[in-house]
């Protein structure tokens with residue numbers, strides 16, 4: 529929204545998720561109190577000590593080829609799903625549709641990740657056990 533307001537004066541820049549800050553990319557992903565609840569739920573178990581809500585730091589993590597294949601795959605997919613779901617929720621609210629709670633959205637993301645990992649597990653190789661890796665991260669998260 530900060531980008532839109534540059535060419536369209538008078539547009540409300542306030543974040544529709546928390547109604548408490550200007551909507552910038554860094555705010556939405558994942559400084560926002562709404563988005564950060566979802567991101568925490570989904571990624572804390574995998575990231576643990578390197579958990580962050582900072583966009584630029586996350587860009588570094590999802591591009592880190594030194595990470596274990598399963599971890600890298602999970603965090604990349606979680607990142608992608610979280611962005612997609614939060615953006616969709618943001619658009620829904622801009623169109624005045626009923627809000628969905630962070631817990632519900634996190635559950636939806638978890639389910640999408642499980643479905644994806646079930647397919648990936650079937651490929652075998654470096655992804656063997658990736659679904660149990662994900663479950664394990666959910667337990668410690």
Ligand SMILES: [Zn+2]
Pocket residue numbers: 543544545546547548549555556560561562
């Ligand atoms: Zn917000």
